[in-house]
Amino acid sequence: MSNLVDLETVAPFDVWGEAVRARRIEGEQVTFAVVELAPNATIPEHRHPQEQLGMVITGTMRFRIDNEVRELGPGGTWRILSNRPHEATAGPDGAVVIDAFSPIRSDWNFELLEPRPTVWPVDNEGDAR
Amino acid sequence: MSNLVDLETVAPFDVWGEAVRARRIEGEQVTFAVVELAPNATIPEHRHPQEQLGMVITGTMRFRIDNEVRELGPGGTWRILSNRPHEATAGPDGAVVIDAFSPIRSDWNFELLEPRPTVWPVDNEGDAR
Numbered sequence: 001m002s003n004l005v006d007l008e009t010v011a012p013f014d015v016w017g018e019a020v021r022a023r024r025i026e027g028e029q030v031t032f033a034v035v036e037l038a039p040n041a042t043i044p045e046h047r048h049p050q051e052q053l054g055m056v057i058t059g060t061m062r063f064r065i066d067n068e069v070r071e072l073g074p075g076g077t078w079r080i081l082s083n084r085p086h087e088a089t090a091g092p093d094g095a096v097v098i099d100a101f102s103p104i105r106s107d108w109n110f111e112l113l114e115p116r117p118t119v120w121p122v123d124n125e126g127d128a129r
Numbered sequence: 130m131s132n133l134v135d136l137e138t139v140a141p142f143d144v145w146g147e148a149v150r151a152r153r154i155e156g157e158q159v160t161f162a163v164v165e166l167a168p169n170a171t172i173p174e175h176r177h178p179q180e181q182l183g184m185v186i187t188g189t190m191r192f193r194i195d196n197e198v199r200e201l202g203p204g205g206t207w208r209i210l211s212n213r214p215h216e217a218t219a220g221p222d223g224a225v226v227i228d229a230f231s232p233i234r235s236d237w238n239f240e241l242l243e244p245r246p247t248v249w250p251v252d253n254e255g256d257a258r
Contacts, residue, residue, distance in 0.1 A: 003194045007184065007204035025182055025206050029231040030159070032182035032206070053154055053161035053229070055136065057186065065132045074250035075136035077154050077161070100182070100229030102158040121203035 007034055008118045013110035016043050022099075023118075024108070031101040031108070036119040037061070037090035045087040050101040052080040058120050059095030063088045096120040136163055137247045142239035145172050151228075152247075153237070160230040160237070165248045166190070166219035174216040179230040181209040187249050188224030192217045225249040 010023040019041035024033045031050075037043075037059070045064075055077045062071050063078055065086045070076070080086050096119050117123060139152040148170035153162040160179075166172075166188070174193075184206045191200050192207055194215045199205070209215050225248050246252060 002197065003208040003210075004192055004197055004199040004201065005206055005208075006201075007206060025184075025208050027180045027182050027208055028210060029180040030182045030229050032184070032208075032229055034184070034204075051156045051158040053156050053159045055154075055161070055163070055227070063133055068131065068133055070131075070133040072133065072135075075163075075247060077134055077136060079132040079134075079154050079156055079161075081132075081157060098184070098227055100159050100161055100231075102229075102231040118204060 007121075008123065009115055011112040011115050012036075013108075013112050015108075015110065016041070024105070026104055029102050029104065031105040033099045033101070033105075034118075035097050035099060037095045037097065039090060039092050039094045041090040041094065043088045045085050047083050047085045048107070049082050050103055050105060051082050052078070052086075052099055052101050054078050054097055054099040057096045057098060059093050060091030061088050061095050061097065062091070094119070136250075137252065138244055140241040140244055141165075142237075142241050144237075144239065145170070153234070155233055158231050158233065160234040162228045162230070162234075163247075164226050164228060166224045166226070168219060168221050168223045170219040170223065172217045174214050176212050176214045177236070178211050179232055179234060180211050181207070181215075181228055181230050183207050183226055183228035186225045186227060188222050189220030190217050190224050190226065191220070223248070
């Protein structure tokens with residue numbers, strides 16, 4: 001198995017319906033996920049034992065952890081300790097975000113979909129990719 | 130302490146001289162770092178007990194893990210298990226990358242610098258931030 005892979009070659013899966021689609025790179029201690037959220041996609045309040053740190057890459061998100069709420073754009077980050085309740089809603093243009101979990105998301109047994117183009121990065125001919 | 134912060138408000142520090150500058154969000158199990166590499170910046174071969182998964186956001190990187198070498202652009206990922214030797218060199222335009230480590234980088238006792246604008250995201254007036 002290669003340890004250096006392009007995100008676009010990774011099979012996606014639907015985490016919260018098709019409005020919240022992810023790809024993941026998994027280690028032994030970390031699940032690294034890139035998540036594409038459709039416009040106004042909602043992730044209802046939930047919690048999990050895995051710690052979750054992440055950041056917006058493109059678009060906007062409204063995020064709540066416990067009683068703290070913020071609107072986040074690119075570079076906006078979250079830090080969700082184990083079992084803290086959190087929820088999120090994508091803005092009107094959707095969002096692409098990174099999430100790093102530890103321990104790994106061994107509970108993520110979603111059906112893998114066919115590889116398809118990523119929302120981010122956009123594949124423009126002649127770019128650095 | 131807020132658990133929802135903008136990257137540009139986080140104090141940076143130099144990891145491998147000023148050509149490799151990082152900001153970090155730290156949990157109890159994960160260190161989430163955003164690293165800015167100057168053009169052609171080199172990270173010499175090293176290894177650490179922390180697992181390290183990451184991805185290029187902007188720019189290009191030449192990455193080696195054990196005997197595997199690849200050129201990576203945006204969306205290019207790495208998966209470095211505990212204590213695996215790795216090295217990297219930024220391309221001619223530099224790079225901004227994400228790194229997620231677990232356990233946390235408790236060995237990172239670098240001097241914190243004053244907050245300053247991020248290379249990515251670029252702060253354009255009127256944008257989503």
